[in-house]
Amino acid sequence: MAVVISPGRAETRIAVRRARGRFLREARRNAQAHGFLIGSVLCFALFTWYPMIREIVESFQRLHYGRTTFAGLRNYRQITADPFFWQAWRNTLQFTGLALLFGFALPFAVAVVINEFRHAQAYLRVLVYLPVMLPPVAGILLFRNYFMDPTNAGLLNQLLHAAHLPASQWWGAAPSAMPSLVIISTWSNMGGAVLIYLAALQGIPGELYEAAEIDGAGLLKRIWHVTVPQTRTILSLLLMLQIVATMQMFTESFVATGGGPESSTVTVVYLAYNYAFQFSNFNTAEALGVIMFIVLGVFSVLYVRLERRGNEA
Amino acid sequence: MSARHKRKKVAALACAAAVAFGAGACSSSGGGSGGGTGADGVADGKPLDPNATVTISIDCAPASDQPGLQAQYNDDLATFKVKYPHVTVNPLPKTKCEDPATFTAMLKGHTETNAFYAYFTDQNQVLNSGDAADISAYVNPQTVPGIKDLLPTVTKEISNGGKLYALPRLYYTTGLIYNRDLFKRAGLDPDKPPTTWADLAADAAKISALGGGITGYEDYSGGNTGGWHFGDEIDSVGGALTTPDGTKAAFNNAQGRQVLQNLYDMRWRTGGIGATPVTQWADAFPPLASGKVGMIIGAPDVISHLTNSLGATPQQWGLGPMPGLSGPAPATQDGGDLFYVKKSDTPNQIKAAIAWINYEYMTPGQGQFNYARNVGLSGDPGTNKFIAVGLPEPQLWAPNTAMAQADAAALKAANANMPVANYAPYLENPVPGVGEPPIAAQQIYAVLDNAMSAVMTNKNANIPQLLGDAESKVNQILANQ
Secondary structure, eight states, X not given: OOOOOOHHHHHHHHHHHHHHHHHHHHHHHTHHHHHHHHHHHHHHIIIIIHHHHHHHHHXXXXXXXXXXXXXXXXXXXXXXXXXXHHHHHHHHHHXXXXXXXXXXXXXXXXXXXXXXXXXXHHHHHHHHHHHHHSOHHHXXXXXXXXXXXXXXXXXXXXXXXXXXXXXXXXXXXXXXXXXXXXXXXXXXXXXXXXXXXXXXXHTSOHHHHHHHHHTTXXXXXXXXXXXXXXXXXXXXXXXXXXXXXXXXXXXXIIIIITTOSTTTTOOHHHHHXXXXXXXXXXXXXXXHHHHHHHHHHHHHHHHHHHHHHHHHO | OOHHHHHHHHHHHXXXXXXXXXXXXXXXXXXXXOOOSSOOOOOOSOOOOTTOOEEEEEEEEOOTTOHHHHHHHHHHHHHHHHHSXXXXXXXXXXXXXXXXXXHHHHHHHXXXXXXXXXXXXXXXXXXXXXXXXXXTTTOSTTTOGGGGGBOHHHHHHTEETTEEOEXXXXXXXXXXEEEHHHHHHTTOOTTSOOOBHHHHHHHHHHHHTTOTTOEEEOOBOSTTHHHHHHHHHHHHTTOOSBOTTSSSBOOSSHHHHHHHHHHHHHHHTSOOBOSSOBOSGGGGHHHHHXXXXXXXXXXXXXXXXXXXXXXXXXXXEEEEOOBBSSSBOSOEEEEEEEEEEBTTSOHHHHHHHHHHHHHHHSSTTSGGGOHHHHHHHOOOTTSTTOOOOSSSOOOOBOTTSHHHHHHHHHHHHHOOSSOGGGGHHHHHSOOOEEOOOSSSHHHHHHHHHHHHHHHHHOTTOOHHHHHHHHHHHHHHHHHTO
C-alpha cells in the first residue's frame, strides 16, 4: 500500500530535521566549552555539593562501633544543650561586629588615603598587602608573641608605657582577648580589601571630583557625595563577604588563644572543630555546621532583598 | 573541521575526563597498602610463618627531621627482615605520630595503615569507627611474650569488653619537670625538687625573683590542655574529676578549690606564675627550652622533646615526683600510646603486624629497648641525631616481672646518654597512675579550661563560682552523652 505523506507532515519533518541539524552544529561548535564545563561541574559536584549534602544527611545520623544509624534530631538537641553553644554565638557576633567596625571602615579609609597620593602609590600598595602574603599562622603568632605579649616586653605595651598609659593584657585576659583578635585579623587581612577599594576608587571619573571642588565641596564632602555613591556596589558586596567570613572565624582563636581566656574566644566554628576533632563526634559537629549554614543563608537572602529594595528606592 | 580544531577538541575532552577521573580517584578511600601475595593465613594463635609472603604498612615511623631515630628504625627493619625475609614493612614517617585532627579524618576516611598508631584516649573513636581488629585470637605468650608482664593499667588500655584490640608502645605517669640550672641560680637544691604544692609555690617564687623574664612555674589554660592539667592536679591532692563511673562531676569540693587557689596564689600573690598564659600544648616548650621557665607538670618524654627537638642540654633537666599535699602525690594521671591493627587486614597481615610491633616496641634488648645500639647510633646532644637513652619510660612492664628485669639489665649494660641520676627523685617516689575520665574527657577538659584560665588571668576570679559553674556544665554534658 502506498504511503501518502501530507504536505503538512513533510514540512514538520523538515523543520525537525533542521532543528536537529542546528542543535548538532551548535553542540559541535560548543563541544570544547562543554568539555571544560563538565570538568568544572564535576569538581563542584564532588567537592562542594556532595560534601554539603552529605553533611546535612550525617547531621541526622549517629556512628556507634562502626554502625551508622538514624538519630533524628538527637545531634541538634545535643549541640543546642551544650553549655558553650550560646556563648560561642555571642563571641562570634562580637567578633563580627568589631571586625566590621575596624575591618570594613579601616581598609576603605586606607584606600582613600592611598588614592590621594600622586607618588609612591605602588610602594604603599605593596606595604599594605604584605601581611596578606604572610602565612596566617605565622602572622598571628608574630603579632601575639611580639606585639601583644601581655607582659611589659610586648611592643604595644612598651608604646603604651611610653605614652604614660596603662599596659593591657591583650589576648591574656577575657575582656581584651576578642578585641585583640580583631586587631590581629584586621592587620593580616585588610590588604586584599584595600586593593579592591583602590581599584574601585580609580574607576571614578576625575571630572566628578573637579565638579564637586568647583561647587565648593571639601575633602569629607567629596568622599561622602562622590566616593561613597560611586563605590556603593563594591562596598555592599565586600560588606556581605566580610560578614560571612568573620562569622566563620577560627584560625585566630585556634592559634592565638585556644578558645580562652575563660572561653571568651570560643567561636561557632571553633566549637564545631572541637566536636569533630577533639570530642570525636563528627555528627554533632555537622549539626552545628548545618545550623551555621542556615543562619548565613538566611542572612544572605535578607541582605540581597534589602539591597534590591534599596536600589529600587 | 580543521585538524587543529579537532586536536583542541580532543584535548578539551581529555582534560575534562582527567579532571573527572582525578576527582574520582581523590574521593575514593584508600585501603591499607599491600596485601598477602600468598595465602591469607588463618587466626590460629600461632606466630607468623617465616615463609609467608606478606606486606604491611605502619605509621609513626620517625621522619627525616629525626635522623637519629630514623637510623635506629631502619636498623630494626633490616634486622626484622633477616628473621622474616618475605615480610615487607612499609613505614609511614610522621614528625608527630598523631595530629588529632588528621587522625580523626583518617578514621572517617578509613585510610589507616595496616597497623596504626593512637593515644590511649582514642579508644572510643577508634572502636566507633569500626576499623580496629579484635586481635584476641592472635596474641598470646607465644606470639607476644611480654603480654603477661605488662602493667595492669596498660593491659586495661589495650582491651575493651574482654577483647584485645591493641599492643602498647609507651606508658607514662606524670611528674615534675624542672630546670636544674635555674634551681641552682635561685639558691635551691637541684637534687631535691619540691614534693608538695606548698614547696613548689615557694620555689617558683624564688625562681621568678631571678628576673629577666624568668617564671618559676607555668601551667596550661587553653585548647583543652588546662582541663587536662586540672585533672592531673586534682588527682595529686586526693580528688578526682568525675565519679568512678564517669557519669557525674566530682571536682566541686575542697580538693578542686585547693588546686585553683594554689594556681591563683602563684599568679597573683607570690609571682611564681607569669602573665603570659599557655594556651596550647606546644606553647609551653619554647620558653622551657630557652631557660625562661623553672618548672612544669609533664611526662618524662617532655625531656626528650626538649633535648631532641628543641636543642636543650640533657644535664639541665631534672624529673621529680608529682607533688602532693604533704609529700609526693597519692595518684597522678597516666597516659600512653599503642598500635591498633586494621580490621580489613588478612590474618597473615595481622600476624605480621603483631610480629613487627612485638619486635620493635615490646621486646627488651630489641627495637626501642635496644639501648646499647641506640647509644651507638646517637648523635651529639642538642642535635636532631640525638637518641635519648636513660629516661624513665616507656614503663610498660609491671615491677619485678621477667620483662622488667631484662629491660633494667639492658639499660644498665648500655651506659645511658641521659643523666639517669637526675631522675632519681621520680624513680624513688613512684606515684600510681590513674586513667583519664572514661566519658567525654575532652569536653570536660574544655569546660575546665575556663576555670584554669580564670585563676591565671583574672585577679578577681571567684573560685567557688568557677567550680560551681564548671560542675553544672560538666554534668549537663555528661547527661547528654
